[in-house]
Amino acid sequence: MEETIGGRWGELFTRRYGAAVATLCLGVALYALNGFLVSTSLPTAVTELGGVDLISWAFTVYLVAAIVGGAAAAMIKHRIGTRPALMASAAAFLVGTLVAGLAGSMPMVLVGRLFQGAGEGVIAAICYALIPELFPSRLLPKVFGAEAIVWAAAAFGGPLLSGVLTETVSWRAAFLINVPLILIFVALVAVVVPPDRGERKRVAVPFLRLSGCAVGIMLVSVAGIVPHSWQAALCVAAAMAVLAGVVLLDRRSGDRLFPSDAFTFRSTVGAGLWVVLLMPLAQAATSVYLNITIQHLWGYGPTMAGYVSALMALSWSGSAILVANVARPAVQARLIRVGPFLLAVGLLGVMVALVSGQPWLLMLCQILIGTGFGLSWAFLSQAVMEAARPGERDAASGLLPTLQSGGYAIGAAVSGLVANEAGMAGAGGAAEIIHAAAWVFGVAAVLGTLGFLASFGVRRGGR
Structure with a gap:
C-alpha cells in the first residue's frame, strides 16, 4: 500500500x-x-x-x-x-x-x-x-x-x-x-x-568503452566549432557511429556500463532512455539560439531575453510541484506521454511565433516546453529506475543525468549544423534570421516528436 x-x-x-x-x-x-x-x-x-x-x-x-x-x-x-x-x-x-x-x-x-x-x-x-x-x-x-x-x-x-x-x-x-x-x-x-x-x-575498468564515450562526445563538441558545415556533419555522424559502437560493445560485455536493455524499444528502460535523450536534445535549440534570435530580431536586451528563457525553468519547477502528488500509475504513464508532446508543440509554436512576430506566443510556448519537462521528468525517471532488471538499477539510474547532458551536447551540435546550413551566421536582415530560425526550431520540433513516439514504450508498473 x-x-x-x-x-x-x-x-x-x-x-x-x-x-x-x-x-x-x-x-x-x-x-x-x-x-x-x-x-x-x-x-x-x-x-x-x-x-x-x-x-x-x-x-x-x-x-x-x-x-x-x-x-x-x-x-x-x-x-x-x-x-x-x-x-x-x-x-x-x-x-x-x-x-x-x-x-x-x-x-x-x-x-x-x-x-x-x-x-x-x-x-x-x-x-x-x-x-x-x-x-x-x-x-x-x-x-x-x-x-x-x-x-x-x-x-x-x-x-x-x-x-x-x-x-x-x-x-x-x-x-x-x-x-x-x-x-x-x-x-x-x-x-x-x-x-x-x-x-x-571486482569489475574490470572498461577503458575502451569509456574512451569511446569520450571520443564520441568530443566529436560532438568539435562539430560546434569547425568552420564548414560538411565538417560539422561529418563530426556528428562519426560521433553517432562511435557512441552506437560503445552501446553495442557494452551489450556483449560481462561487466556492463549500461543496462542490458538500454536503447531497445522492447522495454520500459530502453524506451525511457530514448525519451531522456531526445527531450533535452530537442530543447537544446532554445538554449543555444532563442536568446540571440530574439535579441537580433526583436531588439530585446540581454535581461529581457534572459527572462524569456527563465520562463522555461520556472514552468518546469512549478509543474513538477503540481503533479508530485499523482500516485496512480495510469495517470503517471499519461503524463510521461504528455510531457514530450507539449515539448514538441512548444518548439513548433516557437517557430510560428518567430515567423509571425508574436512575443506573447513565444512566451506561452516557453511555458509549454517547461511544463512538458515538469509533468513528465519525475515519472519518466522513476519508471526507468523501477523497471531496471535485477542488478542493473544503479546503471539505469546513473545513466539518467549522463544522458541528459549528452542530449544537450548533441542537440547543440545538431542545432548549430542546421543553423549554419540555413544561413544563420551570415543573416543580415530579419527575413534571413526568420528563415534560419524556422529551420532550427522546426527540426527541434521533429526531434521532440520522436521523443513523444518513444514515450509510448514506457510503462508504469512493469518492464
Missing part, C-alpha cells in the same frame, strides 16, 4: 528524510550552479589570463569528463562502495575548483575544469542512483520536484551571484564559492550515506 499512496511534502523534511533530501539536492546544485557560475565569470577570466581561443574548451573538457564520469559511476560505486565513491568524486571536484580558481593561465583552468567535470559527473549519477535507495516509491516524484526547484534557483541565482562576485571581488571568487558547498556536501555524505554491506564487485 505504501507504494501506491502518495506521500506528503512534509515527509521530505522530517528527521528520517530531511538530511537525505539536502544531500541529493546539494549534489544537483553543485552541478547546476557550477555551470551558471562559470558561464558568467569565464569571459572575465579570459580577459585577465588571455587564451580567448580556449574559452569554448573550458566547457568542452568539463562536459566530456562529466559524461564519462557519469557513464562510469555505477562501475565505480560497485568497485569501491557508495560513500568512498562520493568522497573521492567530491575530492576531485574540490581539486578542480581550486586549480581553476587559482589558475595563472587558461591551460590550468582547463585542467581544473577536467577534474571538476569528472567529479561532478560521478556525483550527479550516484545521487540519482541513491534516490530509489533512500526513499520509498511514493516519495520519488517529490524528490524530483525538490531537485527541479534547485535547478530553477540555480538558473536565477547562479548568474546573479557570479556577476556580483566577479564585479565586486574577482572572477576567482565565483569559482571558489564552490569550495564551502562541496565541503558541506562531504559532511552530509558522511552522515547520510550508509556504509556498504557485503562484498564489493
Whole structure:
C-alpha cells in the first residue's frame, strides 16, 4: 500500500528524510550552479589570463569528463562502495575548483575544469542512483520536484551571484564559492550515506568503452566549432557511429556500463532512455539560439531575453510541484506521454511565433516546453529506475543525468549544423534570421516528436 499512496511534502523534511533530501539536492546544485557560475565569470577570466581561443574548451573538457564520469559511476560505486565513491568524486571536484580558481593561465583552468567535470559527473549519477535507495516509491516524484526547484534557483541565482562576485571581488571568487558547498556536501555524505554491506564487485575498468564515450562526445563538441558545415556533419555522424559502437560493445560485455536493455524499444528502460535523450536534445535549440534570435530580431536586451528563457525553468519547477502528488500509475504513464508532446508543440509554436512576430506566443510556448519537462521528468525517471532488471538499477539510474547532458551536447551540435546550413551566421536582415530560425526550431520540433513516439514504450508498473 505504501507504494501506491502518495506521500506528503512534509515527509521530505522530517528527521528520517530531511538530511537525505539536502544531500541529493546539494549534489544537483553543485552541478547546476557550477555551470551558471562559470558561464558568467569565464569571459572575465579570459580577459585577465588571455587564451580567448580556449574559452569554448573550458566547457568542452568539463562536459566530456562529466559524461564519462557519469557513464562510469555505477562501475565505480560497485568497485569501491557508495560513500568512498562520493568522497573521492567530491575530492576531485574540490581539486578542480581550486586549480581553476587559482589558475595563472587558461591551460590550468582547463585542467581544473577536467577534474571538476569528472567529479561532478560521478556525483550527479550516484545521487540519482541513491534516490530509489533512500526513499520509498511514493516519495520519488517529490524528490524530483525538490531537485527541479534547485535547478530553477540555480538558473536565477547562479548568474546573479557570479556577476556580483566577479564585479565586486574577482572572477576567482565565483569559482571558489564552490569550495564551502562541496565541503558541506562531504559532511552530509558522511552522515547520510550508509556504509556498504557485503562484498564489493571486482569489475574490470572498461577503458575502451569509456574512451569511446569520450571520443564520441568530443566529436560532438568539435562539430560546434569547425568552420564548414560538411565538417560539422561529418563530426556528428562519426560521433553517432562511435557512441552506437560503445552501446553495442557494452551489450556483449560481462561487466556492463549500461543496462542490458538500454536503447531497445522492447522495454520500459530502453524506451525511457530514448525519451531522456531526445527531450533535452530537442530543447537544446532554445538554449543555444532563442536568446540571440530574439535579441537580433526583436531588439530585446540581454535581461529581457534572459527572462524569456527563465520562463522555461520556472514552468518546469512549478509543474513538477503540481503533479508530485499523482500516485496512480495510469495517470503517471499519461503524463510521461504528455510531457514530450507539449515539448514538441512548444518548439513548433516557437517557430510560428518567430515567423509571425508574436512575443506573447513565444512566451506561452516557453511555458509549454517547461511544463512538458515538469509533468513528465519525475515519472519518466522513476519508471526507468523501477523497471531496471535485477542488478542493473544503479546503471539505469546513473545513466539518467549522463544522458541528459549528452542530449544537450548533441542537440547543440545538431542545432548549430542546421543553423549554419540555413544561413544563420551570415543573416543580415530579419527575413534571413526568420528563415534560419524556422529551420532550427522546426527540426527541434521533429526531434521532440520522436521523443513523444518513444514515450509510448514506457510503462508504469512493469518492464
